[in-house]
Amino acid sequence: QEVVSEESEEESNGVNLMEFSDEILLHILSYVPCTDLVLNVRRTCRKLATLCLDKSLTHTVLLQKDYKVNKDKVKQLMRDIGKEIYQLNMAGCYWLPSSTIDHVTRCKNLVKLNLSGCHVTSLRLSKMLSTLQHLRSLAIDVNPGFDASQLSSECKATLSRVLELKQTLYTPSYGVVPCCTSLEKLLLYFEILDRSREGFMLSGQLMVGESNVPHYQNLRIFYARLAPGYVNQEVVRLYLAVLSDRTPENLHAFLISAPGSFAETGATKNLLDSMARNVRLDALQLPKAWINGSGLLQHLKFNNPFYFSFSRCTLSGGHLIQRVINGGKDLKSLTSLNLSGCVHCLAPESLFRKAEDDIDSSILESLVVSCCNLRHLNLSAAHHHSSESIGNHLCQLLSRLKHLLSLALPVCSITDVAASVEKPPTTPNVLVPQTFGRKVRIGVQTYPKNLADQANQKVESSVFWALMGSLRFLETLEIIGSSFSSAMPRNEPAIRNSLPPCVRAQSVGDSEVAAISQLTYLQSLTLAQLPNILTGSGLVNIGLQCQHLRTLSLANLGMMGKVVYMSALMDMLKHCKCLRDLRLEQPYFCAGAQFFQALSHCSSLQRLCIVSRSGTLQSDAVMSFMANCLEVIMCHMFVGESLTVCKNLQQSIVRSFQAERPALNVVIFPLLHEDLTEVIRDVPMRHLDEITLFKSRVAEEPPNLWW
Numbered sequence: 001q002e003v004v005s006e007e008s009e010e011e012s013n014g015v016n017l018m019e020f021s022d023e024i025l026l027h028i029l030s031y032v033p034c035t036d037l038v039l040n041v042r043r044t045c046r047k048l049a050t051l052c053l054d055k056s057l058t059h060t061v062l063l064q065k066d067y068k069v070n071k072d073k074v075k076q077l078m079r080d081i082g083k084e085i086y087q088l089n090m091a092g093c094y095w096l097p098s099s100t101i102d103h104v105t106r107c108k109n110l111v112k113l114n115l116s117g118c119h120v121t122s123l124r125l126s127k128m129l130s131t132l133q134h135l136r137s138l139a140i141d142v143n144p145g146f147d148a149s150q151l152s153s154e155c156k157a158t159l160s161r162v163l164e165l166k167q168t169l170y171t172p173s174y175g176v177v178p179c180c181t182s183l184e185k186l187l188l189y190f191e192i193l194d195r196s197r198e199g200f201m202l203s204g205q206l207m208v209g210e211s212n213v214p215h216y217q218n219l220r221i222f223y224a225r226l227a228p229g230y231v232n233q234e235v236v237r238l239y240l241a242v243l244s245d246r247t248p249e250n251l252h253a254f255l256i257s258a259p260g261s262f263a264e265t266g267a268t269k270n271l272l273d274s275m276a277r278n279v280r281l282d283a284l285q286l287p288k289a290w291i292n293g294s295g296l297l298q299h300l301k302f303n304n305p306f307y308f309s310f311s312r313c314t315l316s317g318g319h320l321i322q323r324v325i326n327g328g329k330d331l332k333s334l335t336s337l338n339l340s341g342c343v344h345c346l347a348p349e350s351l352f353r354k355a356e357d358d359i360d361s362s363i364l365e366s367l368v369v370s371c372c373n374l375r376h377l378n379l380s381a382a383h384h385h386s387s388e389s390i391g392n393h394l395c396q397l398l399s400r401l402k403h404l405l406s407l408a409l410p411v412c413s414i415t416d417v418a419a420s421v422e423k424p425p426t427t428p429n430v431l432v433p434q435t436f437g438r439k440v441r442i443g444v445q446t447y448p449k450n451l452a453d454q455a456n457q458k459v460e461s462s463v464f465w466a467l468m469g470s471l472r473f474l475e476t477l478e479i480i481g482s483s484f485s486s487a488m489p490r491n492e493p494a495i496r497n498s499l500p501p502c503v504r505a506q507s508v509g510d511s512e513v514a515a516i517s518q519l520t521y522l523q524s525l526t527l528a529q530l531p532n533i534l535t536g537s538g539l540v541n542i543g544l545q546c547q548h549l550r551t552l553s554l555a556n557l558g559m560m561g562k563v564v565y566m567s568a569l570m571d572m573l574k575h576c577k578c579l580r581d582l583r584l585e586q587p588y589f590c591a592g593a594q595f596f597q598a599l600s601h602c603s604s605l606q607r608l609c610i611v612s613r614s615g616t617l618q619s620d621a622v623m624s625f626m627a628n629c630l631e632v633i634m635c636h637m638f639v640g641e642s643l644t645v646c647k648n649l650q651q652s653i654v655r656s657f658q659a660e661r662p663a664l665n666v667v668i669f670p671l672l673h674e675d676l677t678e679v680i681r682d683v684p685m686r687h688l689d690e691i692t693l694f695k696s697r698v699a700e701e702p703p704n705l706w707w
Contacts (some may be wrong), residue, residue: 083105092686139166188573361392406476481529486694513538532556536565543572570598
């Protein structure tokens with residue numbers, strides 16, 4: 001009786017969740033997926049039934065990464081709160097059948113709708129948009145078979161009022177752009193392949209009847225991102241042709257992201273000349289061929305710029321200071337800067353300079369002083385070597401940017417000059433084999449299990465350690481070798497040989513990785529081509545200290561003939577409770593029972609991608625992992641196993657788990673197989689773009705480009 005009375009007293013003194021104020025409860029409920037709120041939580045009691053239908057919770061419904069949602073749940077959700085929804089995001093819901101879109105017609109008050117990655121036919125789109133008279137923002141895909149002539153007059157009337165349009169093209173088409181006569185923001189993603197599945201070459205010419213002229217007179221933001229391929233370039237030129245005739249007066253953001261060579265034509269030159277005369281820009285990104293060797297930047301005018309991307313341009317630091325930064329007078333507003341692949345951007349001139357020469361610290365200092373409010377900075381894919389001048393190291397200068405949230409750096413830029421120049425590697429453990437012939441045998445070193453022992457081994461006076469200590473609020477960090485290239489490039493066979501790392505990068509290893517553990521709020525980490533990883537001990541520190549880590553990408557760490565960091569990686573994974581995305585690219589990676597047992601500790605894991613030339617996997621271990629990790633909906637493995645082994649495992653996973661995981665996407669395939677590109681084209685764009693393909697994502701596009 002005494003025990004019972006004590007328990008009753010404790011319960012009476014405890015805090016009842018329902019005693020919180022409505023404001024606090026609403027804040028707590030805002031973290032719960034809308035489908036759970038409406039279909040489950042609100043059925044628990046009267047108070048929650050009322051709160052779950054509060055306008056602050058039903059105004060915006062986000063389904064884009066609710067991988068458990070299915071057609072029936074969407075149907076019930078729209079039936080219960082359809083009239084209360086003003087913003088609906090279903091981007092990337094590739095697993096939902098096209099008939100699911102029919103239920104969106106219940107949302108009569110929709111203002112914003114994102115259907116990117118969803119299966120929508122012309123007729124379904126027409127029926128749906130005919131009922132959404134208040135729609136002002138729309139995102140859709142245009143797939144083969146799309147026919148604008150099937151759009152009804154009511155649908156076109158709705159489109160005429162749309163102010164923001166995001167359109168992903170998988171076939172040459174204007175899509176719905178000609179119908180959107182009031183556009184202020186246009187985002188175009190060109191994902192058209194050069195060849196059909198049957199092997200026929202595609203043409204970039206638009207079909208007869210689709211030559212309606214787009215209306216750009218009210219346009220304020222124009223953004224185009226092109227996947228590799230000449231057809232994408234042909235089609236985007238047709239979109240730009242109208243702009244070259246008459247540049248919108250209110251245009252303030254003009255961005256074109258094009259890989260490889262995208263030559264300038266007479267029409268594009270006229271467009272740029274017109275922009276230089278008539279508009280003042282706040283955001284700019286152009287293909288490298290349009291900037292290299294031209295005086296364009298000298299003539300363009302800027303208002304309050306917030307985003308610049310000069311990715312892969314031969315822009316020198318002298319031109320950057322003179323033509324863009326303008327003495328620091330106008331760049332306090334700049335929050336995002338992409339200089340990825342700009343090999344000469346921190347040098348006064350590029351004419352007689354080698355890419356490996358030391359940077360001019362005065363240029364970087366001018367950049368840091370002028371752009372003091374930068375939140376996103378990308379300096380990857382270049383050799384940025386600091387000189388021996390005291391206080392002028394790249395890391396020391398970047399430590400002044402206290403507002404940085406995301407940062408991408410080449411590996412060779414973070415090394416201490418003294419370590420790389422005065423103390424060259426002398427042991428075979430540090431040297432990285434340049435070939436895949438005879439392997440170098442090394443002893444397996446033990447690594448410290450706690451931070452105190454690690455600190456004793458690490459010289460905390462290093463410039464990179466100090467940089468990490470000064471950027472405590474950094475959320476995204478990428479450290480990528482300047483010569484690194486993934487084994488899985490887009491639309492091409494797998495790369496069989498990789499370039500050796502930069503000489504300056506040879507000393508970057510475990511201690512630098514340990515320095516990253518100072519970033520308490522780190523959410524995304526990419527490490528690629530760090531040659532001096534001997535044990536991976538720094539990874540354990542990151543797992544212990546960076547408890548908010550959600551995305552981890554590791555590629556080509558240590559020597560290439562052996563995965564020297566496997567033991568440390570497995571220890572790290574045991575602490576990564578919030579990890580959702582894991583990408584591993586390493587030759588000879590053995591995905592066996594021990595690895596998957598450690599990975600099973602990542603209870604929040606949703607997506608896994610392994611890319612390994614000559615890598616192996618254990619089918620039973622993979623199946624056990626999938627059974628234990630209930631949140632995993634993407635499993636991509638490109639290894640050295642036979643086609644039969646890969647297909648059998650893929651079929652087993654799909655057969656066992658597809659029913660209970662509607663969004664499950666499994667691709668297991670030999671990395672060096674000739675049909676790899678055909679397999680890749682069937683991967684949902686959300687997974688392909690976010691995790692399967694390796695790329696630098698810092699400042700890839702302007703922040704908040706789309707909601």
